[in-house]
Amino acid sequence: MKIEHIAIWVKDIDKVCEFYRKYFDGVVHPVYHNPAKQFTSRFVTFESGARLEIMHRPDIEPLSSSEHLGYAHLSFSVGSKEEVDLLTQQMSNDGIQVVGEPQTTGDGYYESVVLDPEGNRVEITI
Structure with missing residues (x-):
């Protein structure tokens, strides 16, 4: 499945x-x-x-906040810490909102978090 x-x-x-x-x-x-x-x-x-x-x-309206019950984020694996850093920097340079700088989280993931053009959270990880 x-x-x-x-x-x-x-x-x-x-x-x-x-x-x-x-x-x-x-x-x-x-x-x-x-x-x-x-x-x-x-x-x-x-x-x-x-x-x-x-x-x-047209009748579907956005939620008032990017944080809500339900799906929290999409996650894309890019292969390495260096790629996480490079893609996050490229997105930042392009004006994409970075809401979580690259870091190792408490559960051991190396990741950053950006918002897509409509405010959906996208995690970039190894």
């Missing part, structure tokens, strides 16, 4: 897809649109086979 994909509601599909393409080498697939439901989505596929479904519907 495996997780088939994870879905994220967003306001700007193209901006979020570009974030995952640019920084995590995701392949962005064509737009699906269902006019009857006012639903639009795009899948982003990663080398490992993992997929994100980036979705929009």
Whole structure:
């Protein structure tokens, strides 16, 4: 058994897809649109086979805070401490909000945490 994909509601599909393409080498697939439901989505596929479904519907509103019950973050493994540091610095230079600088956490992970264009937490780890 495996997780088939994870879905994220967003306001700007193209901006979020570009974030995952640019920084995590995701392949962005064509737009699906269902006019009857006012639903639009795009899948982003990663080398490992993992997929994100980036979705929009105009009646879905953002939460008032990035911290809430439910899913907490996505995590991408980039292979080494050096890669965590390099990608985090590149994102910072590009104006991506870094909310957790690279560090070894109490549970032994070396990671940083950034926010995607819609405020979703993304952990970058070894």
